């Protein structure tokens with residue numbers, strides 16, 4: 001991959017919440033997960049466990065748990081925090097079937113017996129980011145979502161997780177249903193300081 005390709009993937013990464021019907025095979029999922037597992041992790045404990053969900057019944061239940069969390073308090077909490085545009089995107093993703101439209105859901109979990117509580121999140125999310133970028137490099141859409149992962153006991157029961165394996169993120173993977181425009185990001189100079197906080201870059 002050239003430098004240009006790398007930056008093109010990174011700078012065009014977006015959260016995809018709806019997917020086309022085209023399938024994603026196991027070899028592709030494995031390629032993406034291999035990239036995920038090449039992330040750094042504290043003490044190199046690699047505390048990730050992935051549950052790859054293709055079963056439509058399980059996907060529907062995960063979608064239902066997420067939708068219930070959004071409707072119960074997630075939306076009210078987010079209403080004043082998200083831009084109207086982002087709120088609309090999340091609303092449409094959930095109403096449009098979200099997780100149910102993805103050919104694959106990857107539930108990324110943390111094994112709390114391998115990772116220390118203080119660092120396990122810092123180890124899992126680089127892994128998730130690698131997963132998202134690898135998906136983008138292969139032309140797939142994906143999204144880092146945590147709303148559904150917070151469902152707790154019902155999700156753990158659905159996936160048969162032992163107590164020490166805790167969901168951290170649910171990443172839908174699939175072919176984008178449409179291109180999403182460019183990411184909305186603030187300029188680097190607005191959040192970069194030279195030598196001392198407050199001195200302009």
Ligand SMILES: Cc1cc2nc3c(=O)[nH]c(=O)nc-3n(C[C@H](O)[C@H](O)[C@H](O)COP(=O)(O)O)c2cc1C
Nearest residue numbers: 013014015086090093143144145146147148183184
């Ligand atoms: C920690 C974290 C949690 C997130 N949780 C959700 C989520 O539960 N549902 C969702 O639709 N998007 C979720 N997102 C995606 C963000 O909304 C998205 O990355 C952000 O709005 C930027 O949008 P873009 O990636 O399309 O440019 C999450 C992102 C992060 C980093």
